[in-house]
Amino acid sequence: MKLKFNTITWTAWMLTGATITLLSNNPANIILLSLILLASAKKHHISTSNTIKAAIFFSIPLLLINVLFVHEGQHILTEIPADIHLIGIQIPITPISGPITLESVSAAFLFSILLLNTLLLFTIYNKETSIDNVLRLIPTRLSHSTLLIAIALRFIPTITQDAQAVTEAQRCRGLIFQTGSLANRIKANSSVMIPTFVNSLERSYVLAEALESRGYSKNRTRYLKEDWSLGDWILSFTYLLSITYLVSSWAGFGFPYWNNPELLFSLDLRVLMTQMFLLIP
Amino acid sequence: MKTIEFNEVSYWYPNADEPAINDVSFSVSPGEFLLVVGSTGCGKSTLLKCINGLVPHFTGGKIKGSITVCGLNPTETPTKKVAQHVGFVFQDPENQFIMSTVESELAFGLENLRLSVNEISERISQVSSYFNLSHIINKKVSELSGGEKQKVVLASVLAMRPKVIVLDEPTSQLDPESASNLLYSLNSLNSDFGLTVVLADHRIDRVYPFVNKVLDLDCGVIGKPEDILPNSVNSPALLKLSKDLKDKRINIGHPKTVSEAKINLKKHLKKFNSKKIKSRKKGVVVVSIRKLSKSFNGKKVLNNINLDFFRGEFTVIMGRNGAGKSTLIKHLNGLLQPDFGSIQVKGMSPASFPIEEMARKIGFVSQNPNNYLFSETVSEELAFTARNLNSLPDIERILENLNLSSKKNLYPRDLSGGERQKVAIGSILTGEPDILVFDEPTRGMDSDSKHQLISLLKEFTDQGKTVVVVTHDVETAAESADRIIILDNGVITADGPATKVLNGNNLFQTQINKLFPTKNYLTVDDALKGLT
Numbered sequence: 001m002k003l004k005f006n007t008i009t010w011t012a013w014m015l016t017g018a019t020i021t022l023l024s025n026n027p028a029n030i031i032l033l034s035l036i037l038l039a040s041a042k043k044h045h046i047s048t049s050n051t052i053k054a055a056i057f058f059s060i061p062l063l064l065i066n067v068l069f070v071h072e073g074q075h076i077l078t079e080i081p082a083d084i085h086l087i088g089i090q091i092p093i094t095p096i097s098g099p100i101t102l103e104s105v106s107a108a109f110l111f112s113i114l115l116l117n118t119l120l121l122f123t124i125y126n127k128e129t130s131i132d133n134v135l136r137l138i139p140t141r142l143s144h145s146t147l148l149i150a151i152a153l154r155f156i157p158t159i160t161q162d163a164q165a166v167t168e169a170q171r172c173r174g175l176i177f178q179t180g181s182l183a184n185r186i187k188a189n190s191s192v193m194i195p196t197f198v199n200s201l202e203r204s205y206v207l208a209e210a211l212e213s214r215g216y217s218k219n220r221t222r223y224l225k226e227d228w229s230l231g232d233w234i235l236s237f238t239y240l241l242s243i244t245y246l247v248s249s250w251a252g253f254g255f256p257y258w259n260n261p262e263l264l265f266s267l268d269l270r271v272l273m274t275q276m277f278l279l280i281p
Numbered sequence: 282m283k284t285i286e287f288n289e290v291s292y293w294y295p296n297a298d299e300p301a302i303n304d305v306s307f308s309v310s311p312g313e314f315l316l317v318v319g320s321t322g323c324g325k326s327t328l329l330k331c332i333n334g335l336v337p338h339f340t341g342g343k344i345k346g347s348i349t350v351c352g353l354n355p356t357e358t359p360t361k362k363v364a365q366h367v368g369f370v371f372q373d374p375e376n377q378f379i380m381s382t383v384e385s386e387l388a389f390g391l392e393n394l395r396l397s398v399n400e401i402s403e404r405i406s407q408v409s410s411y412f413n414l415s416h417i418i419n420k421k422v423s424e425l426s427g428g429e430k431q432k433v434v435l436a437s438v439l440a441m442r443p444k445v446i447v448l449d450e451p452t453s454q455l456d457p458e459s460a461s462n463l464l465y466s467l468n469s470l471n472s473d474f475g476l477t478v479v480l481a482d483h484r485i486d487r488v489y490p491f492v493n494k495v496l497d498l499d500c501g502v503i504g505k506p507e508d509i510l511p512n513s514v515n516s517p518a519l520l521k522l523s524k525d526l527k528d529k530r531i532n533i534g535h536p537k538t539v540s541e542a543k544i545n546l547k548k549h550l551k552k553f554n555s556k557k558i559k560s561r562k563k564g565v566v567v568v569s570i571r572k573l574s575k576s577f578n579g580k581k582v583l584n585n586i587n588l589d590f591f592r593g594e595f596t597v598i599m600g601r602n603g604a605g606k607s608t609l610i611k612h613l614n615g616l617l618q619p620d621f622g623s624i625q626v627k628g629m630s631p632a633s634f635p636i637e638e639m640a641r642k643i644g645f646v647s648q649n650p651n652n653y654l655f656s657e658t659v660s661e662e663l664a665f666t667a668r669n670l671n672s673l674p675d676i677e678r679i680l681e682n683l684n685l686s687s688k689k690n691l692y693p694r695d696l697s698g699g700e701r702q703k704v705a706i707g708s709i710l711t712g713e714p715d716i717l718v719f720d721e722p723t724r725g726m727d728s729d730s731k732h733q734l735i736s737l738l739k740e741f742t743d744q745g746k747t748v749v750v751v752t753h754d755v756e757t758a759a760e761s762a763d764r765i766i767i768l769d770n771g772v773i774t775a776d777g778p779a780t781k782v783l784n785g786n787n788l789f790q791t792q793i794n795k796l797f798p799t800k801n802y803l804t805v806d807d808a809l810k811g812l813t
Binding site for chain 2: 150173190199206208209220221
């Protein structure tokens with residue numbers, strides 16, 4: 001049976017995962033965290049293919065930057081020369097010249113996994129909680145701001161879809177965006193920007209009318225009707241303890257690999273213990 | 282005491298010389314169902330917004346006369362306070378959602394009323410059971426269908442238990458089935474709970490049986506539907522037929538429903554001859570679609586479509602919300618590419634040519650006219666496409682045909698929804714394409730504007746152009762189409778002459794066809810022509 005947990009428990013879950021991701025640089029633990037998060041996503045029937053694709057997309061520049069600019073480490077794979085010869089011309093490439101090391105490649109790989117973990121954490125958190133309930137956790141005196149955030153978050157995909165629809169409409173009128181002089185291109189793009197901008201303004205105007213006609217005011221109650229079970233108490237408390245333990249450990253002793261990546265592949269048991277709790281919800 | 286009372290009310294938008302509504306007086310008693318009709322841009326939305334005080338509190342401008350709603354003066358009372366008595370439903374449900382899930386949306390108004398969590402919970406459970414929303418209560422609003430969205434908006438407003446509900450064209454984006462469901466819900470709220478309903482709509486055929494008062498803003502008169510509607514620009518088919526038959530000495534009274542009309546017409550039925558269904562004359566194939574399939578996020582939206590469009594033919598595509606109609610027509614000019622299958626447009630494959638190049642062959646007008654409008658004036662908006670495509674259209678004539686000549690120097694976004702739609706259509710017509718494709722072109726248009734547009738499109742088909750229209754409006758389809766295609770779940774379920782497809786079709790049937798089920802009539806004209 002799938003247990004249903006409170007938004008507060010899920011928020012504590014996400015914060016624990018984020019703490020591990022941010023503080024631990026141990027490759028074994030980080031890879032294990034990915035596996036735990038993938039298992040959790042599968043358990044909740046959440047598709048992760050787009051998240052993985054996004055992580056791979058952003059990993060490519062990470063790998064290139066690391067390989068080309070970080071030359072530290074003892075395990076040299078190959079060397080980038082100080083200059084290259086192209087059709088008989090000598091071209092200096094001093095800024096990137098130096099050894100390509102296994103350490104720099106593994107560090108890039110590590111950063112990619114960290115990125116994947118962050119994306120997975122938020123994918124699961126977004127699916128398992130509602131933004132409305134998350135914002136209801138924010139203190140009442142910030143209610144205007146929380147509503148603003150909720151509306152803004154809802155509007156991002158709407159504006160993107162709007163821009164796409166306007167572009168399509170203008171292309172159907174024979175407008176070419178990619179050719180011609182710079183002035184023509186600016187003019188062509190204004191035919192997309194103006195309707196998109198005005199549509200957004202008109203939409204926000206209607207939304208403001210809807211808020212007004214439904215009696216919106218700062219002084220309102222909050223409908224946060226979620227069960228708070230014994231499981232929520234135990235889990236939230238466990239996550240709180242885990243975060244405290246991880247932060248104090250990091251502040252007091254530091255975790256391995258924090259400053260310089262080394263090729264050591266052993267699990268940090270302190271992190272492992274807290275990681276296993278992430279599998280519970 | 283009257284629930285709503287308007288006394289010689291006039292309103293001017295900021296910087297406007299002419300009033301948006303002029304000297305309007307009417308009253309509505311508790312539990313009445315008032316229908317507001319009038320031509321496009323006559324001030325229906327403005328009038329509705331006066332009822333809950335959005336006009337003038339939110340819009341600014343100048344107001345004259347006196348308004349009383351549930352004992353309050355909305356021009357002086359804060360809108361928040363009026364909201365406790367008056368619920369408002371806007372035209373587009375998408376734009377009025379504030380929260381992201383159905384339950385939160387239902388709770389939003391109740392949180393504003395400062396109700397306790399228990400009371401909010403109780404009211405949510407009541408409205409969700411009344412509107413049958415329990416199965417979608419935890420869904421995100423973005424995942425709902427068009428009909429579900431409008432139902433959630435209505436439920437969230439009614440959860441606040443207003444005495445009056447005001448609705449601005451709530452059915453304009455719904456398929457006939459969803460529109461009927463919404464109107465039945467409104468009718469039962471009106472008759473069972475005595476809720477006062479004020480509704481503005483252009484599709485009057487379906488609303489007419491439920492209303493007991495009509496305000497025609499064009500003439501500024503209010504009265505019983507049977508007195509006002511026969512002379513209105515949006516007269517329902519049954520009343521129009523009754524009026525025309527009266528001239529031919531057949532009296533069927535003022536029937537509100539088809540069954541009522543059937544009883545009154547029974548003794549005259551023999552005088553009506555059946556209409557022969559003409560077979561379609563197929564011309565030259567201009568668009569050919571073979572084995573077209575398309576999926577979004579793993580869901581098949583179009584499944585193995587085989588279809589031809591012919592030169593000089595007026596084709597209407599119909600189907601429920603989400604049936605795949607818009608997806609199908611977006612393939613014609615390359616806005617979408619098929620997952621499987623092929624399309625040929627006058628020998629060109631949209632997959633091999635850019636959309637800008639296809640625009641010379643196919644003119645495409647999408648659902649939202651606002652996506653087209655960015656120029657300073659209506660004339661410039663029309664000239665823009667002509668410049669892009671190097672065409673030489675008669676812009677003055679197009680403006681005249683669309684009844685926009687008097688508005689040619691106005692800023693397009695200052696026009697009403699129906700008028701903006703006409704500008705968007707005009708901006709495509711100036712490209713002079715041979716094939717014209719429209720997605721819901723008559724949305725928000727009054728009857729006269731629809732007739733003008735249909736006549737114009739018919740003129741194009743007479744000139745040998747091909748017209749493809751996606752619409753939910755059964756009456757428009759019946760009036761205009763040579764051929765009707767019905768899509769259901771991405772599959773073509775019917776394709777043939779309009780009479781053959783619509784005759785006896787449970788989902789897409791005109792009032793006249795229901796009245797004469799064996800005569801093959803679709804429109805009032807068909808019935809009058811069949812009369813011996």
